[in-house]
Amino acid sequence: MTDQPRRILVVEDEPVINGAVTDRLTAEGYDVAQAYDGPAAVQAFAEHEPDLVVLDVMLPGFDGHEVCRRIQAVRPVPVLMLTARDDETDILVGLGVGADDYVTKPFRMRELVARVAALLRRVDRAAELALAAGPAGSTVLGDLRIDAGARRVWVGTDEVHLTPTEFDLLICLAGEPGTVLTRDRLLAEVWGWPGASGTRTVDSHIKALRAKIGADRVRTVHGVGYALETGARP
Structure with a gap:
């Protein structure tokens, strides 16, 4: 494991929400990059090579499902989706294109941070198991x-x-x-x-x-x- 902070890409078109999530994750010790629309998210993913992506479903340009589909085609990465609707169909679409977990808006920042940490722990544990296997x-x-x-x-x-x-x-x-x-x-x-x-x-x-x-x-x-x-x- 590296001592470098884990890098997270936050993709959210609402500046207030994007800023709040970014500030909280930065305070938790993560290195955070930001994007505000679909095309910028794909570009930022290529530039910053994040360890995890926090991704809103509703985005300008193209939506979060398309962002998830494109980035997962480049490199598997854990994705935490932010959805405004607790709709099973919407959630299943996200899971189907490569999302790992989801949080429904409005969400508590503490819950989001806990989900991010849990996803990263699972990635680390999976890597350890793969080496052992x-x-x-x-x-x-x-x-x-x-x-x-x-x-x-x-x-x-x-x-x-x-x-x-x-x-x-x-x-x-x-x-x-x-x-x-x-x-x-x-x-x-x-x-x-x-x-x-x-x-x-x-x-x-x-x-x-x-x-x-x-x-x-x-x-x-x-x-x-x-x-x-x-x-x-x-």
């Missing part, structure tokens, strides 16, 4: 193959591109295939939020994961949690 560490469940070291996933012969959070969620479920893991446990192990109230976050990411690996691969136990099925699916 080495060239081995593949998991095969039917025609689903997971390479933990390379952080790659295949369904049959087709490679599936998952966001960092989707991959961590899949790895957690695959650690105990067929076993139902509660939402609270998933929040603690994947998001690093022990005892947190965030079942909506888990449910949204499960839906995004199902859309990529197949809806019938993840079984829902209503009122409890989710399990990864162990066999090949039709």
Whole structure:
């Protein structure tokens, strides 16, 4: 790990909100860059090479979903979306183009800082696990193959591109295939939020994961949690 401060790109078209988020993250010790519209965000991403992006959905030029799609095509990076609507469809679109988490406006600055820190911790932990796994560490469940070291996933012969959070969620479920893991446990192990109230976050990411690996691969136990099925699916 480097001693250099982690760099965060804040993309928000409202100057007051952009400034407030930037000031708070700077006070927390981060190196912060700013952008106020879609094209500027993509340019700033290339120039500053941030470790994480805080990204508003509604932006001039082109929206946050398009920004997320373009930057993830260049380099995988954790993205925290800011959305004005607690709308499941809007959230799933964001997760589908590569966002890892979301905060609904109006938000508490303390919550945003905690989400940023949790995302960065997950990236660090994933890097450590990849080093520990080495060239081995593949998991095969039917025609689903997971390479933990390379952080790659295949369904049959087709490679599936998952966001960092989707991959961590899949790895957690695959650690105990067929076993139902509660939402609270998933929040603690994947998001690093022990005892947190965030079942909506888990449910949204499960839906995004199902859309990529197949809806019938993840079984829902209503009122409890989710399990990864162990066999090949039709």
